[in-house]
Amino acid sequence: MLDTTDTRAPYVPGATAPVLYAARDIQVRPARRIDMIACLSGGFDLAEQQVPGHAARVASLACDIAVALGLDAEAQRVVLHAGLLHDAGISVRVEGGHTVGGAWVADLFGLDEAVQEAIRTSHERWDGAGRPLGLTGADIPWAALCVQAAHWVSETAERSGNPLRARAEIVRTPVELLVPALGPIVAAAVREVVRDDETWLAVWDDALAARLALAGTSEGRPSRRKVIGAAEAMGIVVDSAVREVGRAARVASLTRALGAEMGLSTGYVDALGVAGLLLDIGQLGVPRYIADKPSILTVDEMEQMRRHPGLGARILEHVPGMMEIASWVESHHERPDGRGYPEMLAGDGLPLASRILSVADAYCALRADRPHRPAFSQDESMRLMEAGSGAQFDARVVEALPSAHAIAMDAEPSAWVGAGG
Known part of the structure; x- marks a missing residue:
């Protein structure tokens, strides 16, 4: 992947992304339903x-x-x-x-x-x-x-x-x-x-x-709108499976806001939004007893849970024009310090898009009730994200999070209803 990030460079709110952020533009490829x-x-x-x-x-x-x-x-x-x-x-x-x-x-x-x-x-x-x-x-x-x-x-x-x-x-x-x-x-x-x-x-x-x-000859012309609509529908399906209504829309909303705040192109931001909607499609392959378990997962259960990025990528790589998005989804649980999964990527091996998705995904997870804990407050969630900055999360993406969160809530308030704001 060429779209990597240099965590040593300062983050400037709203600035155009440096060339190192996105060596080439990314666009959502039009498709039919x-x-x-x-x-x-x-x-x-x-x-x-x-x-x-x-x-x-x-x-x-x-x-x-x-x-x-x-x-x-x-x-x-x-x-x-x-x-x-x-x-x-x-x-x-x-x-x-x-x-x-x-x-x-x-x-x-x-x-x-x-x-x-x-x-x-x-x-x-x-x-x-x-x-x-x-x-x-x-x-x-x-x-x-x-x-x-x-x-x-x-x-x-x-x-x-x-x-x-x-x-x-x-x-x-x-x-x-x-x-x-x-x-x-x-x-x-x-x-x-x-x-x-x-x-x-x-x-x-x-x-x-x-x-x-x-x-499917009666489907009309391909369009990006149809891609986004189908991704939104699939996101709702996954939300129902994991019992977290609105999660996909929130992750996508925050992901788009982070991309825009970091100066990425409109096409790239749209692609990030689609990735956010489909981020956890691989969770459909995780047994429900694991997803619903209120106590600590066993080693075997954790390994099954950690399969979901790869499972999701295997599905998405068959969707026309989504090979790039599939790679982002597969690496959204990687970490800049190389301690993530499934490949323990680090440094330039970790795409910027995956770093953005990781931050959006983690923040939205903290703000939600889970079987083993209640939701964290906004302030608590921000502090936890900052504590992981530079190791678990890309420092510049975390730096952009507060302003991006405000932008996301203002731009798409319906996505954040019930999420505590």
């Missing part, structure tokens, strides 16, 4: 403890089943989005179960009622023995049946560990065994889809998420 959802769906795989790529495989297979059924383009659009988000509700903590939670996540991403309904009903069964509504037969949306069928195929293959053996098992499954869950038409279509060599090879392609995004 489907581009973001397809790649961010890896976070839902983490939460579900599924084999990576599960959500994308379900979406791909569900779309192929929809085509086999002769569903029109609008129905295929619904199937695509519902497949990607079918188990997103496992990530969040809402009443009504994970299908209701998944519909809520779809709403966060701005998806319509047809997609939400397909997710809510994706565990219904043709024979009425499903949940949560006990719908039967034609009362179940076609999209929901396509997703349910695809989920069964994907899980069967993932459990076997051998896609070819699993394929043979699926094809040999008598249609009459599938009819109670899927109905006769979808049950027959599933086996035909799985028999197709091209279809089966495609679902194991490492670039499947990107290929699925290309199928």
Whole structure:
């Protein structure tokens, strides 16, 4: 990374960042909502403890089943989005179960009622023995049946560990065994889809998420606004998972203010904001009993918690144009003194963006209630940040923190409601 910082130089509020701060400008690359959802769906795989790529495989297979059924383009659009988000509700903590939670996540991403309904009903069964509504037969949306069928195929293959053996098992499954869950038409279509060599090879392609995004032809033009909107939605999902409402918005707000206060370009500041929103996406892969534990973590639990920057980076590096942001996220728990994790980076090896994110993340954490302690006051938090200046945190970023905090609260007051100010 070239965008490093020299902690010996003085901080001048509002000054243009020196060349050493940012050797090249950073911009948020425009993308469509489907581009973001397809790649961010890896976070839902983490939460579900599924084999990576599960959500994308379900979406791909569900779309192929929809085509086999002769569903029109609008129905295929619904199937695509519902497949990607079918188990997103496992990530969040809402009443009504994970299908209701998944519909809520779809709403966060701005998806319509047809997609939400397909997710809510994706565990219904043709024979009425499903949940949560006990719908039967034609009362179940076609999209929901396509997703349910695809989920069964994907899980069967993932459990076997051998896609070819699993394929043979699926094809040999008598249609009459599938009819109670899927109905006769979808049950027959599933086996035909799985028999197709091209279809089966495609679902194991490492670039499947990107290929699925290309199928979203009704998404309009790429834009930075769509990237930020999707990042905001995913941030709310992570907030729900860790039970800290508004955290992602606060981290992003403070991160942007720190970047602006330190004189970074508008494009760089926008990229920092996106990184702040997605900073803890890897937390979806941390077991809830660890995240919720009110006492000191064991060594093993701490090691699992420390995996989250790397898990988050692995998801984000697949998002178009986010390789840089992924590297920032991976190193946001590093320290200038080299005692951070996961790589124990120090000096010029630690990007300025990661130093800024580290300060914003730590300050917001101090200001929040945690299972093992109450929130610190603003004054206490500032003193603790200053105590870590130069070792745990970049000294110039900490120096910019008070003014940046004031700017963030003034610019985005809604993000700080309930955070104590």
